[in-house]
Amino acid sequence: MAIRLCGVFILVAASIHECDGVLRFASYYKDHMVLQKSPERAVVWGYGSEGAQVKFTLSGQHQQKISQATVTNGTWRVTLDPVEAGGPYNVTAAVQNITAVLTDVLFGDVWLCGGQSNMLFEVSGVFKIFNASEELKRAAHYPHVRTFMASQKKSETEQTDLIDIQIPWSVQPANLAGFSAVCWLFGRNLYDKLQYPIGLVESCWATTPIEAWSSARALQQCGLLHESKSRKRYLTPKDNSVLWNAMIHPLLNMTIKGAIWYQGESNYIYHQKKYSCSFPAMIDDWRMAFHQGSGGQTAPDFPFGFVQLSTWKKNSKSDAYPNIRWHQTADTGFVPNSRMQNTFMAVAMDLPDETSPYYPIHPRDKQDVAFRLSLGARAVAYGEQDVAFRGPFPSQILSTPKYLEVTYDQEVSVTPSENIFEICCSESESPWDLQAHWVLAPIMQWGPTTVQLSTSLCSPTEQVAALRYAWRDWPCDFKACPIYSASKILPAPPFISTNLQPKDDGM
Structure with missing residues (x-):
């Protein structure tokens, strides 16, 4: 992203927290991004000199001027009027002769993709899905499906902004090889049906339990609010709330359509019996926090989809994986249910991959997983009638x-x-x-x-x-x-x- 300082255009420094006090957007507002379309209202915020009056302009298919926003405690924030799907737009923030500009911005639906290694599993990176090369070639036909990935960071305290960015907002196939396969394929499937822009925000970390992604509020509801032993030595990505603090809390100001989730493997032993509480509690807490953080623009019950665990050990006698699958549904067996409303699930236990080079716990068939998730999204998130998205129960x-x-x-x-x-x-x-x-x-x-x-x-x-x-x-x-x-x-x-x-x- 380029900004103009005193009439001179420069590139924003690689570290997203450099140049504090100078007019700029928050870390995840970049060229090529997708903002949430109407009927919701997108929120845009950034940094500036205390007390400065920021003039905000949206220009493109239509022109929309936002009244001035005042920089308070180092940040400014505007909530746009509802904008229909489409673009591109330029987004400009200005203080006197200093401007910050975002180009090629689209409006569509923004989905957050979270979890551990099976959500982190790339299209064609360290991990590689089946038919990876074909998927990369096909991606060129989806320039309106845009991707963004937060860096893997942890924090003992709730952060206002992301500490760093792994993949900036990208037009495909740029940077797709290292992006989440499930997230990408889910978004691509939605675009095929909806035919308007889709923004995908990935925030994942392998081998992490749900406790790391949950706030202290959510953990307290399930009797899990305690200090991890490892925290006495050094901070690990498995400690309570450290990923919520660094990788989810900074995103709360963003208006989103919904979220998808692929996690649970790390809880097959760790607090397994609590998962029927901790998972629904995390969903409820994310919903509340995103709704409040966006000033009421993200729905208080935004749709939340997840993947029920696949397989690991072929001849295992353990009940651990079946128990987690059951707990993922709040011990009901299906979703949505009374405890987990406005949710959808992709069953994956019939998609084992015994010869996966990444071990069977990492099956390479993410296409079927994403397809099943997209069916759930079409039915639950978009209210499409006569879409079968649940298996027999x-x-x-x-x-x-x-x-x-x-x-x-x-x-x-x-x-x-x-x-x-x-x-x-x-x-x-x-x-x-x-x-x-x-x-x-x-x-x-x-x-x-x-x-x-x-x-x-x-x-x-x-x-x-x-x-x-x-x-x-x-x-x-x-x-x-x-x-x-x-x-x-x-x-x-x-x-x-x-x-x-x-x-x-x-x-």
Whole structure:
């Protein structure tokens, strides 16, 4: 970005915090950026000399002059009138003969992309997705999908602005190789449908727990507000709130449309049982903070999409990954639900990658993940009717002495399987009985919306106390789970249920 100081144009220094006191935009306002379109109002802010009167102008397809903003405590801020999708525009801030200018600015929808390594997973960088070279070539057809990436920084205190920038706002395919694949592919899919600009803001860090991305407020709600042991030695990216402070809090003034999230692997052991609280609490807190930070422009319930964890260890006997998948839905099994409203989820447990050079915990198929996320965004964020975005989920489970009958909330495509459904056999009819145990429940037969499961592996003296589906780290091979939507596009998510109802033989 170029600015004019006393009539001379110069380049802004590489360090985004140099030249404090001189008129400039905040770190993430750069040439080629995307600002949030109408009906929301974009917020623009920056730095200047105390008490200065800043004149702000938007020029391009239309011209819009904003009344003067006063620099207070070193910063100035304006909230634009609503601007329809499109561009390009020039954005100018001026104090007497000093100006700061942003060029080639578009208006569209701005999405924040957060999480750990699977969101960080690049199109073609240290990590490389399937068909990376083709995706890079294809990117040239999407000049209105713009990308920005915050640098990986941590802080003990909440920062007003980003400490540094990894990738400035870019027109593709510039800088795309090192950008988040899920974020890019999600935005590209949205553009294909919406046909107006999409701005993508990446803020990710590998091997980080949710506690690092959560404010002290959110952590307190879940009994997680304590000092990390590591903080006594040095600050790590796994400490409470350090990434919230440095990589999310600085963005709060930005008006955004929504957020997507891919994280949870680092919590498969660390505070695993708390994830059903910490994840919804983080979402709620981000929503509140972005709404307040943008002066009420970002919706207080902005849409939030996430990826349910994929796979890691093929023959693992651990319940850790299934538990986290369940906790990602606030122990409901699907979203949106009463605890996690205005959310959407991409199921990914059927997308394992056993030969991934980055280990199976990093599957290379991000295209299907992003496609499933985009379906959720179209339905939840954009209210598109008749868009299927959720896989089949049980609406009723009936029990007889010989079988269980599972009725789904939609038509299903079924492949026979003997090893993905499990029943809990219990002498006391309680799944928490010390003698209760899980056995396989083979699929016997099925109909358009129902699946019958054998209960023969329970002994004659035992009752079926619970049912679970795909309750394993690696429940099935690539796109080969037994239950999908009728279109075979969306997999049924994992579930566990004790809500088994006796079936009336007269039915």
